[in-house]
Amino acid sequence: MRPLKMIIVDDERIILESLETLIDWNAIGVEVVGIADNGTTAINLAFQLQPDIILSDISMPSFSGLEMLETLRKEQLLVEVIFITAYSKFDYAKEALKYGAYDYLLKPIDENLLLETVSQCANKIRSERSQPPFGSGSEIWAEHLSQGRSAYYDGIAEEPTRVYHNDMSVKTAILEQIKTGTLENVQDVLLDFFRLIAHENGVFEPETIRLHCFELVDHLLRELREYQLQKYLNKSDKAFNLKKRIASCATLDDAFEVTQNLIVNFGHCVREIQNSGTKRLVHAAIDYIHDNYHTDITLSQVAEHLFITPPYLSKLFSTQMHESFSQYLLSYRIKIAKELLQDTHCKIYEVAARVGYTDIAHFSKLFKRVTGQTPKQYRKT
Numbered sequence: 001m002r003p004l005k006m007i008i009v010d011d012e013r014i015i016l017e018s019l020e021t022l023i024d025w026n027a028i029g030v031e032v033v034g035i036a037d038n039g040t041t042a043i044n045l046a047f048q049l050q051p052d053i054i055l056s057d058i059s060m061p062s063f064s065g066l067e068m069l070e071t072l073r074k075e076q077l078l079v080e081v082i083f084i085t086a087y088s089k090f091d092y093a094k095e096a097l098k099y100g101a102y103d104y105l106l107k108p109i110d111e112n113l114l115l116e117t118v119s120q121c122a123n124k125i126r127s128e129r130s131q132p133p134f135g136s137g138s139e140i141w142a143e144h145l146s147q148g149r150s151a152y153y154d155g156i157a158e159e160p161t162r163v164y165h166n167d168m169s170v171k172t173a174i175l176e177q178i179k180t181g182t183l184e185n186v187q188d189v190l191l192d193f194f195r196l197i198a199h200e201n202g203v204f205e206p207e208t209i210r211l212h213c214f215e216l217v218d219h220l221l222r223e224l225r226e227y228q229l230q231k232y233l234n235k236s237d238k239a240f241n242l243k244k245r246i247a248s249c250a251t252l253d254d255a256f257e258v259t260q261n262l263i264v265n266f267g268h269c270v271r272e273i274q275n276s277g278t279k280r281l282v283h284a285a286i287d288y289i290h291d292n293y294h295t296d297i298t299l300s301q302v303a304e305h306l307f308i309t310p311p312y313l314s315k316l317f318s319t320q321m322h323e324s325f326s327q328y329l330l331s332y333r334i335k336i337a338k339e340l341l342q343d344t345h346c347k348i349y350e351v352a353a354r355v356g357y358t359d360i361a362h363f364s365k366l367f368k369r370v371t372g373q374t375p376k377q378y379r380k381t
Helices: 013-021 039-049 065-074 087-098 111-130 137-146 153-157 167-180 186-201 206-223 229-236 242-247 252-292 299-305 310-321 325-343 348-354 360-371 375-380
Strands: 004-009 030-036 053-057 080-085 103-106
Touching: 004 013, 004 039, 004 111, 013 030, 030 039, 030 111, 039 053, 039 065, 053 065, 053 111, 065 080, 065 087, 080 111, 103 111, 153 186, 167 186, 167 206, 167 252, 186 206, 186 252, 206 242, 206 252, 242 252, 252 299, 252 310, 252 325, 299 310, 299 325, 310 325, 325 348, 325 360, 325 375, 348 360, 348 375, 360 375
Parallel strands: 004 030, 004 053, 053 080, 080 103
Antiparallel strands: none
């Protein structure tokens, strides 16, 4: 099987050379046959070399990647285009999808994600070439609706939106469900999102529906960027190409269910990331206790060290450790005191001081409560 041909386009020479030489394209059956530092040169190369894929920066002086894509489509050159872009040029990337870009990647570039995306694009090309042509997505979509096979058509076309009256309000509601993990009503909210699309456009054109789904997913990823969700999703599921899943939807039901599944997956991932974050905080609190148990340590002091409130730390600690902060601190101090009583000749008041107690009577009382013995009795056993 011959490798697929790819051209790389970027106006920054260092990035261009890095993309060409530092990535093992041969491993995914792709060969870099040309490079260009502007869109005009890239178009000339495309006509000359007939590449299968173009990997291009979207923002370049004089002739942008978007203008390059428009030209390629007007000239009907069969080539898949993958864009690299920054958040500041995010609208360009969305515009590129209208002109049939395969995908786009955000800077800074994750090498594994880049390889994965180009590999999936290459597999798509190989798959299309190995199959006979069939009806277009629009034809499949229209046939699906005309034969009444959509589970959602009536609910979307005939019912008005019940709560949400604009695009942003329904997006905010979906975002809130993801952040709070309350995904039980996601189907109802998503139905309202589709109703807004349908009533605004008056038709169920597949490209319109898919574009709005793209924009919803992009909006959610931007609003959830503090969780680094895209990186997490691709790490946990190597086949998780969001835009490809939406782009492959051939029916209204496909678009609804794929988008719903993506939202639910976002919610699950956010919950896992949140749980991971709380575990890190609790572990940090435990480390602080282990380092400072011999001082007059308090919950407020540890919370201040972790830049969180004492009530929040108290709740996290009890949930994760199944005991309170004060119970854990006491247990750890008594554990260390037992080791000192067994392994050293320290006097009892010295042991008390070394585990954070200046009042020997109070220390002895706590020690007996935990062990059932006084410090003196424990030492003799």
